[in-house]
Structure formats: structure tokens, C-alpha cells
Amino acid sequence: MKNIVIGSGPAGRLGSLELGKLGEEVLLIEKNHIAGTCLNEGCMVICALTDITKYIETNNRFNALGFVKSQLDISYEKITEKIIETQKKLRKLNQMENESVGNTIIYGEASVEGENVIVNGESFSYEKLLIATGARPFIPDIPGAEYGLTNKDILKIDSIPKKLVIIGGGIIACEIANIYAKLGSEVTILARSGFLKDINDSAINKYILENLIPEVKVYENVDVCKITKNSVITSTGEKFEGTAFFATGRVANSEIVKDVVELNPNGTIKVNEFMQTSEEHIYAAGDVTGGYQLTPVARKEGICATRNMAGYANKISYDDIPQALTLNLEVSFVEDKNIPENAEIVDIAIPGIAGPGIFWNILTGDTGMAKISFDANENKIKKIATISPSSGDDIAYLSYLMRENYDLDDYADFIEVHPSTDTNYKIIKNMWL
Known part of the structure; x- marks a missing residue:
């Protein structure tokens, strides 16, 4: 096989599509579901749930203004059921898109052994390899961490938590807080340092807290030392009642090539501006390389990597990323x-x-x-x-x-x-x- 791509998230899916458009032979291997975290566990799920919260807020506003009289009966179970139904349709479309340019797709867990990729007991040799295996939620080493939820659990829980304690102070923490607060949970955010540091603007942060998530309680500079089934305990002994939710960052799924290519100290795959690893015929793109963990950036990296794999010199730039x-x-x-x-x-x-x-x-x-x-x-x-x-x-x-x-x-x-x-x-x- 001339080109093998492992992982079909934004980087792998768009990268393999680009290779197919360039007339290259491509084998795309996916462990679980095509389209990766974005569609199946991440931003698309957040967008779908936020559509519901916007509707709830609009309904409440119109009721308060007096020209609408309605009472909503929200079924979280039905919401998740319809999200999953939509995901299945989008997966089919994504697969058809990749296959339309001649690419072969195999589902199964891959391993890299020298110049071969093993999947479902079958061995495939390659000339060029792209690792686009993404990342997973980082779970801090805290006693009771097994009780905490992550974004991977959003579509698995049966009902809206009565109380939710979000550990983390970044964008994901804020988005999750907004969703569940509007759905009726009593939400608390425990940020290890500052809240929404990525925005780097106190006026914007203040507006978010006061106008967009005013019902959410936010505590900064808090260290969590223990989690129970129904509470989160800080290093000062303060106890917050509720189900714990980890929004503490992500860790690269780089284990597949940890003995094959050079890794950065944080476990991400080290690449150059051409998305090339320490092995010149192996490339990596997307969240597995660290940096901006954003879907558009992953797409851009995947396309950059595969163009280079096909012999079209291409560099990546990270200037002014929205x-x-x-x-x-x-x-x-x-x-x-x-x-x-x-x-x-x-x-x-x-x-x-x-x-x-x-x-x-x-x-x-x-x-x-x-x-x-x-x-x-x-x-x-x-x-x-x-x-x-x-x-x-x-x-x-x-x-x-x-x-x-x-x-x-x-x-x-x-x-x-x-x-x-x-x-x-x-x-x-x-x-x-």
C-alpha cells in the first residue's frame, strides 16, 4: 500500500481525502467511528446541545416579555437519541465522501511494526504513513477519579445531573457549564488557575460570567484532591456536592508510534513544519501533535501532511488562528x-x-x-x-x-x-x- 492513514478524525479524514483527490492509493484505518472526536464526542455534540439551550433561553425570554406563554418539557434521553441518530447519518456521508475518491477504509485497532501496519490480524506494508490518532481526555491522578465524567460520557448518561462540578477552567469547561446550567443543573466550576485564560481579555471574560453563564459559580486557583461518587473535595477541605466532570485538557494518542518516532516531552508526536516526524516517511497531524487542538487546524495539518506525502511541498503556518x-x-x-x-x-x-x-x-x-x-x-x-x-x-x-x-x-x-x-x-x- 502506497499510503496508509491511521485515524479518521478531521486530520486523517481530510488528509486521506486530499490524497485520493491527488490520485494516490490510500488505506484509511479507523479504530471506532469515522470523523473522530469532533463529530462523535466533541464539538458537534456541544453544538447540538447548545442549540437546545438557545431554544430554552429564547422561550424563557419570550415568556418573560409576555407575548409567549409556554412551558417546556425537556427529555435529555430523547435529545441524546436524536444526536446519535444524526451522527450515524453523518458518518455514512463522511465514509461515502472518502470512498468516492477511491480510498479504502478499514475499521479496527491498528499497530505499527516497522514498515508494516497490522489491523484485524492483517499486515499492510506502506511507503508513506500518516498518524492522525487524535487525543483523549486527560484524567488527573486524583483519588476517586473513576467517578468523574468527561466529554466521552455526554451521550451515555441517562439524565441531567442535579448538581455538576466541573474541574477545569478552559473553553470546554465553560461550554459544558453553559449547557447543563441551562438544562437545569446546579453547576460549579473549579479552575486550577484562572478562568478562560485563552481569551486573555478581562472585559470579555466578565461579560461571559455576568451575562452568559450568570447561574454558574466559578472558583479560581482551586486544587482538587479527592473525588467521591457525589462530591469533589479541594486541598483546603472544602466539599462541593455533585457529579464531577473533567475538563482538564487532553493527552495525545501517540502510543501507537512511541517506539518508532520521536515524541515531545508531553507525549505528543514531534513534527516539523511539513508535518514530518523524525522518520522521513512517517507524518503526523492533528491533536496527536499537540499545539492548537482545534478542528480547522487539524484539517489544515492533515491536508498539509498528505500533500507532502504525495510530493507537493507544503508548509503549515499558525499565524492568527481564530x-x-x-x-x-x-x-x-x-x-x-x-x-x-x-x-x-x-x-x-x-x-x-x-x-x-x-x-x-x-x-x-x-x-x-x-x-x-x-x-x-x-x-x-x-x-x-x-x-x-x-x-x-x-x-x-x-x-x-x-x-x-x-x-x-x-x-x-x-x-x-x-x-x-x-x-x-x-x-x-x-x-x-
């Missing part, structure tokens, strides 16, 4: 990590504006916000964070303009779609151009 939180109002952000020392940074923030999905929030004032940082010397955007129904699309396009090094004056001809909730154009055009 990120988001899936909450009842989307929160998206991007930051230039290479700001000059002499930069004259100017921050401008304004409340969100009326538009699709936000009109009925005006009466209560929770319409979101936007904050943009400019370098006045270079006349360029260096950081953006925005909270609105359109924030994901807004930041995706604006981050592209940042990567392409556009000057603020280049925004002069920008025409927004109306009606829109995008506040960025208002800041850029009305206040700077």
Missing part, C-alpha cells in the same frame, strides 16, 4: 502573537448591536459586545474578541485579513450585510476610517 466558545451567544476571538515591542496599542470596545438573533435581547441589555485592539503605528488590527450571533463568521474573515497583513485603510470599501449583528465594521469604519 477560536470560539459555543455558548448561547457565540464568543470568538483572535490575537496576533507577534506584536512589535514598539507597538502603540489602542483598545476600543462597544456594546453589541441589533440584528438577527439579538433583537429581543435589547430590552435586557445583553446584546453582546466587541473589542478590537489596533497598533496605531502600523495601522493594523492585532486582537479582536466579539460576542454576537455572527461572531464566528466575523472573526474567521477578519483573522484572514490579519494573516494577509491588511492595513486598516483597506477596510474602507467593506460593505456589511444588513441586518447584521457584526460590530466590527462599525468600529473599523465609523471610528477609524
Whole structure:
């Protein structure tokens, strides 16, 4: 076999699809379900559940305003049943897409032995190999950790927990907190250090806490020392009642090649800018390599790796990567990590504006916000964070303009779609151009 890809998450699935489009011979091996964590245990599950919480919040808002009178009866069991039903349909489509370019797909647990890959007792030799085995939830070495849930358990639990104690203070912790709080759980977050450090903006974090998840109790700089079936105990002896949920990061599934290629100290696979490992004919991409654990980045890495495998030189760049939180109002952000020392940074923030999905929030004032940082010397955007129904699309396009090094004056001809909730154009055009 000329090319073997192990793992069919965003990196492996898109990478093998790219190889097939290039006319390459491809064997794609998947241990469980095609499309990996994103569809089966991660972001797609979060998005599906957040659609429900948005509906609940909208119903509550309309009831409070007095022009709708309704009472919802939520079935968590039915929600998970329909999510699983949808996943099965998407898996079929993803498999058909890969097979449509001539790729062969095998399901089973693979092992790498020298120049061969073993799966289901059958041995396949390869010329080029891509490891795209992803990552799994990191479970801290804490007594009673076996009682804790992770994102892998969301579709397995029978009912909404009465009380949920989330261990971790990052994006996943915030998204899980929002879902279960809106579904009726009493939710507490225990962050080992600061809450939502990745956003790196106190104003945005404050808005999230006060307006998007006000019912969630957040404790920072907390160390958990023990977990029981119905509680979490901290190093100070404080006891929080509820089911524990780990949102403590992820660990690479790199064991398959730990004796074959060089690993980083944290166990991720070491790769160069071509996604090539210490063995020149073996490549790796996606969460198994560490770095940005984001679906779009994994896709980009998978395509980069397989183009190189096919002989088309391709490098990966991680400049100005946009990120988001899936909450009842989307929160998206991007930051230039290479700001000059002499930069004259100017921050401008304004409340969100009326538009699709936000009109009925005006009466209560929770319409979101936007904050943009400019370098006045270079006349360029260096950081953006925005909270609105359109924030994901807004930041995706604006981050592209940042990567392409556009000057603020280049925004002069920008025409927004109306009606829109995008506040960025208002800041850029009305206040700077």
C-alpha cells in the first residue's frame, strides 16, 4: 500500500481525502467511528446541545416579555437519541465522501511494526504513513477519579445531573457549564488557575460570567484532591456536592508510534513544519501533535501532511488562528502573537448591536459586545474578541485579513450585510476610517 492513514478524525479524514483527490492509493484505518472526536464526542455534540439551550433561553425570554406563554418539557434521553441518530447519518456521508475518491477504509485497532501496519490480524506494508490518532481526555491522578465524567460520557448518561462540578477552567469547561446550567443543573466550576485564560481579555471574560453563564459559580486557583461518587473535595477541605466532570485538557494518542518516532516531552508526536516526524516517511497531524487542538487546524495539518506525502511541498503556518466558545451567544476571538515591542496599542470596545438573533435581547441589555485592539503605528488590527450571533463568521474573515497583513485603510470599501449583528465594521469604519 502506497499510503496508509491511521485515524479518521478531521486530520486523517481530510488528509486521506486530499490524497485520493491527488490520485494516490490510500488505506484509511479507523479504530471506532469515522470523523473522530469532533463529530462523535466533541464539538458537534456541544453544538447540538447548545442549540437546545438557545431554544430554552429564547422561550424563557419570550415568556418573560409576555407575548409567549409556554412551558417546556425537556427529555435529555430523547435529545441524546436524536444526536446519535444524526451522527450515524453523518458518518455514512463522511465514509461515502472518502470512498468516492477511491480510498479504502478499514475499521479496527491498528499497530505499527516497522514498515508494516497490522489491523484485524492483517499486515499492510506502506511507503508513506500518516498518524492522525487524535487525543483523549486527560484524567488527573486524583483519588476517586473513576467517578468523574468527561466529554466521552455526554451521550451515555441517562439524565441531567442535579448538581455538576466541573474541574477545569478552559473553553470546554465553560461550554459544558453553559449547557447543563441551562438544562437545569446546579453547576460549579473549579479552575486550577484562572478562568478562560485563552481569551486573555478581562472585559470579555466578565461579560461571559455576568451575562452568559450568570447561574454558574466559578472558583479560581482551586486544587482538587479527592473525588467521591457525589462530591469533589479541594486541598483546603472544602466539599462541593455533585457529579464531577473533567475538563482538564487532553493527552495525545501517540502510543501507537512511541517506539518508532520521536515524541515531545508531553507525549505528543514531534513534527516539523511539513508535518514530518523524525522518520522521513512517517507524518503526523492533528491533536496527536499537540499545539492548537482545534478542528480547522487539524484539517489544515492533515491536508498539509498528505500533500507532502504525495510530493507537493507544503508548509503549515499558525499565524492568527481564530477560536470560539459555543455558548448561547457565540464568543470568538483572535490575537496576533507577534506584536512589535514598539507597538502603540489602542483598545476600543462597544456594546453589541441589533440584528438577527439579538433583537429581543435589547430590552435586557445583553446584546453582546466587541473589542478590537489596533497598533496605531502600523495601522493594523492585532486582537479582536466579539460576542454576537455572527461572531464566528466575523472573526474567521477578519483573522484572514490579519494573516494577509491588511492595513486598516483597506477596510474602507467593506460593505456589511444588513441586518447584521457584526460590530466590527462599525468600529473599523465609523471610528477609524
